[in-house]
Amino acid sequence: MSQQHVLTSIEEASKVIGKTWPLYSFVTSNPLAGYEQSSFKEAIQSAKEHLGAQIFPEASVYRQALNQGEIQREALSKLLKENGFDQAPEYYLDVMESAKSTEEVNVQHDLDRMMAKWLAAFMDEGLAEWEMPGKKEGFYQAWRKLAKYDKELGITYENVIPKNSSEALREALKDHPHDEYTNIFTYHLASMPGWTGYINYRSESNSLWQQKYPISLQDYLGVRLWIAHHWKMEIVPTKEESKVDLDSMKLQYVWLKAWEKSWQNELLNLLEKESIQENNASLDAQLVFCIDTRSELIRRHIESKGSYETFGYAGFFGIAMDYKSIEDGQIRKSCPPIVASAYQVSEVPQAKKEQSFQRFERRNKQLKFGKYFLKRMKNMLPSAFGFVEGSGFFYGLILMARTISPRYLYRIKQKYATSHETFCEPELQHIAKHKSETLDIPLIEKVAIVKSAFDLLGWSQFARLVLFVGHGSHTANNPFGSSLDCGACAASPGRHNARMLASLANEPEVRKSLQEDHDIVIPESTIFIGGEHNTTTDDIVLFDSEVPYSHREDLRKLKADLKLAQGTATQDRLQVKNNSIEKAEEKANYWGETRPEWGLAKNAGFIVGPRALTKNKNLESKCFLHSYDWKQDSTGKALEGIMQGPMVVTQWINNHYYFSTVDNSTFGGGSKITHNITGKFGVVQGNGGDLKMGLPLESIKKSDDEMYHAPLRLSVLIQAPLARIEEILSRNENLQKLLDNEWIYLMVMDPLNENEIKRYSRGLEWIQSTAQKKVGAVGAKKVKEVILEEVFA
Amino acid sequence: MKQKNSLQNSDSYRASGVIKAIPLLLWLIFSGNLVCLLYYLVVEPEWSFGNLVNINGFTLLIGSIVTFFSAVISNYAKTYLHGFKYHARFMVLCLLFTFSVISLVTFNHVVLLLLSWFLMGVMMSKLIGINTGWAEARQASKFTQRYFLTGSFFLSIGVLFLAFQSNTFLLSELISGLGELPKLTLILASLSIIVAAIVQSAIFPFHRWLLSAMTAPTPASALMHAGFVNGSGILLALFAPLLFASNTLDLLLIIGGLTAIIAQFTKLLQVNVKQKLACSTIAQMGFMIMQCGLGFFNAAVAHLILHGFYKAYLFLSSGEEIASSKPQKPLHIKIKPLQAVVVLVFGIVGAIVFAQLTGKGMAWDSGIFLTLIVAITVGQATYNIVKQKSLSTVQKIVIPPLLFMSGIGLYAFMYNGVTLLMKDLPMVAVPLPITTVQIVFGVVFLIGFFIMKLGVYQKVPWLYVKFMNLSQPYQKTVLMYKSKSL
């Protein structure tokens, strides 16, 4: 048996698992990313077969959508008929409702439990003071050394266990033919998709923990299959008659499509309404937000407060950087996971502010010591007992304080939070691959970063104040806090990227070069400022400590308007008339709040085009908005960049939400109320078990029974000439595949053809939108064919 | 269809009423309790209603504490469990649980006492399995229920045996008449009661239920760790004279002390937050039982209250443990002679202050033991502070006394308050003469301290596995079932 064959089989089998991201940088990725080369339909079928997962919304969710008018009756009936379902929708709801998922005794219970126990112990990232002995030698070796003490395993001598994982696999698989390997591996990887997904994450990211304590899927399979072999268990999955009921799947799929279609119709109807065009002669300020769906709301409310122009741009602001925190010295990724970091940003004191900087560092060290001190006192004997008696009273006091006045505590926290932005400025450097490399950035690279922002966004004039506003969420007692931060910054807050871009754009040499070499003229009176949109409270903080006196008055007015916008935005979002800001602040800081904000829930669309297309229209935070002006992008390079980057990332986010919603216990995190944090990086449910890999129930549902997020695949709408898009798609096979495989929808609004909307259909075919009611007989026929073919041929 | 809908609506309307009303009610009861407590302290009234009801300082103390916890926790749960299918049921169980605890300390009749004890267990196991749609939670509920029934069974045996032997069902009469019962009766009864107590407190070897109870929603866990496990402290305080009369205190000392040490080691290797907190609770309960074994039932009650604050806080904030970190080795810094002197001096001063303020350890008796622990704690705190580089010399000298003076001061305040309120209970603060067992145990404790300090345990792999398996939850509550979609 060749080692190569084993590795290939593992690789092939690992398609079934996604990546479980650590909760401190929760990237919303597609749990079925392994199948993105296949069609959506194949992917979900495989997920159903191997993971036993739900793959479509439950019947009760469809019922709610139908009752609330989210599924248009007309569209649904039509689709049902076309696919041979002749009864009324309610009939099919009852049919779907009659199928319930069941609970079965887990045949691999002991094996799963054993693995969960050792994996949790090994992969801990510092929660336990006493770490698993021998971790440095890797998972297999560490386990092998300890296994003989584990009574449940039933081994007395270490030598009974093979010396390494490939020998263990060889022994366990000796009675099985080679072509069964992939099947066996798939089965055993899929039995704990959360933990194996985390192994996957660790080996791909090669985190510091992985470097020091290595673990691989082969180690996992080695231990697992050897134990199974030792316990004389059957390691090949028992062939159940695959009960995949194609008819019922087809029915569910038709409902999904009808829902998606209904939403697209609604969107197109909304966009067709005439916008009220405003005269932008004198702009008060321009603000650039992340494409995040939450920006749509705040942009709408800011625009209504004055002459403000807003843009949407991927929230890492085009800087492929890592950020070194001044607080803990750790370096975190701050750009999309699909982009390799080229730069590192760290904090240096502003001119004449070294003293504050030193004071901050000193205080920071003392805070760290405080934490260490508490941990020491709690862990040691006998101080643990003395400590509880001496400090119990104080705990009683904070218990009371956090119960009664979360909002007051929030205000205090905000007031005394040492915001290092007031005395620091970000510094951009290269990430050196070799020691000899210089870290300094040549001017040309800085210019390129700034230029590409203006290129992509379709910028035409500059206001006196231009704001780059990243976003971050502020929540308390929330293991999933980072899932609410900026997805484009690898689940970090985007504020540092925003500050960095502002600082680059303020550099005189950069501006000079932009003017001389690229014809981009930035008036001298224009000042760039970084900021952060707090998505939990809709507060916008500006990092304005270096803004010159001349702009003070402009800034004051802007801040006043932002405050007003916060008020109306929170009213809109929380659906309350009075004290909406207070309410939002309470949500941000109350420890008993499991739904502090909704994150990207309800996302369903991605619109690429100028703001004029969507301005003054309430998109209800359902759309990602990327600014783009086809007229300024003659080569199509900018659009290609948007489709390769942001479009792919939004698809991940959207699919993550889809799967977390349709099967929250498999692909999501389950309910927060019984979560148990493990190893500082993840959660398990209750007493333990598999690591949870996705968003919790509270992020996607209003209650146990009521839906909030509508699980719809992403509909992308681009305003650009059709020919240009066809060109881009034929150049990028992966993008075309994403469309052909139905992971997303694409609609094109062609400005060269009276803004007519065409929908993409397999193999670069285009169908005229039915919403525009211009469809000829041919078009209608084609729609029907396509659907019939797609739905389970 | 319509009818069904309106029915559901009225159901959910009623549920939301319950969800809002119960926290409010609990705050009201808490305030009422607190007012009575203050009145009691000032006026010292006699509150007996016939033979059945006996309200004294202890009743009001425990009543205030338990209503405080359940008010805070139900208030938290009001938002935390929002949208949970069994939200209203949680509130009702929380309320009933609170009533069970109050009735435990209010009624003078042994049958009512047993009933309260039984109901506490029933409510708690219902909370553990509140999500009936989750098979592992149902298993955990059943599993814990078996423990609680065992506890109730032993308690009934012990108490009813005493009642029949002394021909009275009134607790007060039963306690005052203990002197006339034969020694064997006393021993058997007290052993039964001890079993009931240590089951409730998850003391080894009955610890497994607590480690299997994480299927309860977080606020239910907070209630469990702040208001349920420490029921044993209350029980033992009520039966303190029996424990003295039967000479079983050393047994408590041994069981409690061993549990305290082992569980504290077990805590160090936990990788799940809630399991870690559970091990810590087991250790703290061990310590509380040990305090009983030293004759300081009042100290045990003070401990259970303070630990309740501490543990409720940690559970309610247990979502805060996510953090990205780097692998690192703990630093081992050698202490300099001058620093050692400071540590020693502060330790001794701490002990003296403690002894002065609480009256413990002033004479050559079992109180010495508790004072010693305070001295070491102060020493450990000082040790950590003096070797810290980021602090200035002034800070190093000022901070330790500030910390331990406020800590000891507040503790003494609590302790003396509890003692005052427990004055109606016989024999709750009787220091024992120093016995061999105590000395042996003091030594064991010191050894445990040094093993931990030096970190040698980390070099013993089999101990790791032993402790890991000792602290695993009941098997059927983990990964026992798989759901299958159709």
Ligand SMILES: [Zn+2]
């Ligand atoms: Zn973002």
